[in-house]
Amino acid sequence: MANYELLKDIEKYGRDNKIPILLDDTLEYILNILKQIKPKRILEIGTAIGFSALCFSKYLSDDGRIDTIEIESLRVEQALENIKKVGVEDKIRVLEGDALEILPYLHEEYDFVFIDASKGKYNEFFAHATRLCKKGGYIIADNVLYKGMVMSDYNKHKQRTAVNKLREFIDMVLKNENLKSELLDIGDGIIVSIMINK
Ligand code: SAH
Ligand code: MG
Numbered sequence: 001m002a003n004y005e006l007l008k009d010i011e012k013y014g015r016d017n018k019i020p021i022l023l024d025d026t027l028e029y030i031l032n033i034l035k036q037i038k039p040k041r042i043l044e045i046g047t048a049i050g051f052s053a054l055c056f057s058k059y060l061s062d063d064g065r066i067d068t069i070e071i072e073s074l075r076v077e078q079a080l081e082n083i084k085k086v087g088v089e090d091k092i093r094v095l096e097g098d099a100l101e102i103l104p105y106l107h108e109e110y111d112f113v114f115i116d117a118s119k120g121k122y123n124e125f126f127a128h129a130t131r132l133c134k135k136g137g138y139i140i141a142d143n144v145l146y147k148g149m150v151m152s153d154y155n156k157h158k159q160r161t162a163v164n165k166l167r168e169f170i171d172m173v174l175k176n177e178n179l180k181s182e183l184l185d186i187g188d189g190i191i192v193s194i195m196i197n198k
Helices: 004-016 024-037 051-057 073-086 099-105 119-132 146-151 157-175
Strands: 041-045 065-070 092-096 110-115 133-142 179-184 190-195
Touching (some): 004 051, 024 051, 024 110, 024 190, 041 051, 051 065, 051 073, 051 092, 051 110, 065 073, 065 099, 073 092, 099 119, 110 119, 119 133, 119 157, 146 157, 157 190
Parallel strands (some): 041 065, 041 110, 065 092
Antiparallel strands (some): 133 190
């Protein structure tokens, strides 16, 4: 039996250590979708310590599985430890490395794809997400409003590149006619897409 009680400690560890795990309202929104669609296959880009994947795993269909990708080996170790503690090793597979190098090797169809890693690469992640998401499936990208900076006129030089890239990303997603997409001011901003044509 999975011990989901441990999620509280994992969440606290993440927040205390400034690991950018899902914000409460974003999590609630996503879990509501998962409850409706009961996904069989989930793909996540950006595992961190496994918090979001563990939350998602609760709503998989009986034989469902999650593939999640993480570039930092320390975080991979922590994620694997957390997944083991909760007891869902059979449901979550952690793939270690740069998602841009791993994604080309994935060829399964996923019901739900969650993009939550380096903002500068969202365009490239998204191209893989659309390739891998099945018709009727969901793609959600997190942090697309980047602490409000994407919607503001003034941005510090340091963040300007990321902000411009996110604006281009949002534009590109909203224009894609194979998707029905919505930009939502939830948490740090999410863009939710349903693959309507494939
Ligand atoms: N989804 C997690 C939080 C992810 S934080 C949760 O809500 O619990 C973003 C993670 O993406 C970080 O751990 C970071 O190391 C990882 N990351 C950044 N760029 C990446 C890349 N190119 N490939 C894979 N992982 C990446
Ligand atoms: Mg995030």
